[in-house]
Amino acid sequence: GQQVMQIPQYQHVQEGEDFTTYCNSSTTLSNIQWYKQRPGGHPVFLIQLVKSGEVKKQKRLTFQFGEAKKNSSLHITATQTTDVGTYFCAGSAGNNRKLIWGLGTSLAVNP
């Protein structure tokens, strides 16, 4: 079945360093979404990418959707302690309303 692989599983950085997490799908996606889950919290939607090669920015966060619509990345510039949490990618194929979730990347930031 459809799978979304996400790497790395864990990442420790010093505050101020950059961070990137990658998602790869076994099939072409119609869209990919990114969510953030703070420790003890619930996943919260960050962004959706729909177009091939799309790049979107939210302050220090940059999201990319690959040309083949099978991979995506989230890059955080100059991490802060408020960035701590687990970042999930989730994609859907065709008109499917279900999301296929990556396992998430847990980010720890040392002050």
Added chain:
Amino acid sequence: DAEITQSPRHKITETGRQVTLACHQTWNHNNMFWYRQDLGHGLRLIHYSYGVQDTNKGEVSDGYSVSRSNTEDLPLTLESAASSQTSVYFCASSESRVAGVSYNEQFFGPGTRLTVL
């Protein structure tokens, strides 16, 4: 403001008991989902519904059931709780289209932490 709520937030039960977790959303969303989250497994889909009277099995549906009698609620029932069902359970909802664009951002409830002893 619209929201999605889950109750109870914490539950301890014994093996073999029937347990029902409530999920209520005021977004008026057609789509509702139940996930479980366990360390190392991410979010796994248990059941989902695309509208009233519609229910579908997800990837880990064994031992769970849902019913959708109205738009707002999708209760999750564990027929006979097992220790393997100790987990954090999240309910989510989404709308299929926004302003004519296919769009399925999911809004999550705060979660229910279930312990089966």
